Amino acid sequence: MPHNRPNTMVENVPTLAELRSHRYVKRAKDSDSGITHGRFWEQTGIIHESGCKEECGKRCVRNRQHTLRISVSFAQALRSKPGPKGRRSSRVPGPTPDESYVQPGQRANGLPHQLRRQLCLLFSMPNDRIQRMLEEDMAYKPEKGKVAVGVVMPNLDKAMQELYRWLVKANPDLRFHPALKRRWAPAVCRLMEMHWRIQHPK
Incomplete structure (x- = not known):
């Protein structure tokens, strides 16, 4: 019997x-920060709801580009x-050795992989x-040159x-912060850039 996989995945x-x-x-262990992004940041296949047994419902989702x-x-x-600039291994560790597996396909690398880590x-x-990061740079000006x-x-x-909503409730002035004026994608880019400057001061 074919699996119920809707053409338009949520x-x-x-x-x-x-x-x-x-x-x-x-x-x-091999990261300066002590953490790294999990596979849900980059998984290209269906992220199945626990217990769905591949009979996908509305809670089975997919990442998009x-x-x-x-x-x-x-x-x-x-x-x-x-x-x-990429994953050292395609092995995805699980709670037990039996639940670990090797992720198919090419290892994630390059700017996309690095941006997932920064996010x-x-x-x-x-x-x-x-x-505090935003409050300490209320006059922040995004750079004009961009790379897509x-x-x-x-x-x-x-x-x-x-x-x-949390930030504006904590400090209403942040409503007007240049990094938060646009939709989520530009906003996360500006926040990543601000965070990077703090992590790597010139």
């Missing part, structure tokens, strides 16, 4: 809490960052830390709306 739109859960954030327009200097900084680091920050990068990833609209 897009993966996680909440802010979900982005901070173990499904999206993994511990990494989104275009992130990052500044030229941020793109150059990521490309020039020392160390590997993971950004959303792993507590809300109040993001608030196609990234298979979750839709961050819901998470950004939740974060925005």
Whole structure:
């Protein structure tokens, strides 16, 4: 019997809490930050609801490609960052050795992989830390030159709306912050760039 897989799969739109859960954030011994992004950030196949047995319903979702327009200097900084620019292994660790598996296809690499990592680091920050980052640079001006990068990833609209509402409630002046004036994709790009500048001061 064929599996019930609708032609139009529901897009993966996680909440802010979900982005901070173990499904999206993994511990990494070989990372300076101690964390890395989980496969739900980059999975191209169907993300099945637990127990669906591939009889997909509305809670089975799929990541889609989104275009992130990052500044030229941020793109150059990521490309020039020392160390590997992709996953070291295609093996995905599970709770037990029997539940680990090798992910098919080419290992994620390049700017898309690096941007998923930066997004993971950004959303792993507590809300109040993001608030302070914005408050300390209220006169922030985005750079004009941009590089468009196609990234298979979750839709961050819901998470950004939740974060925005929290920030504005904590400090109403943040409603007018230049980094938060546009929709979720430009907003996360500006937040990543601000976070990068703090992590890597000149």
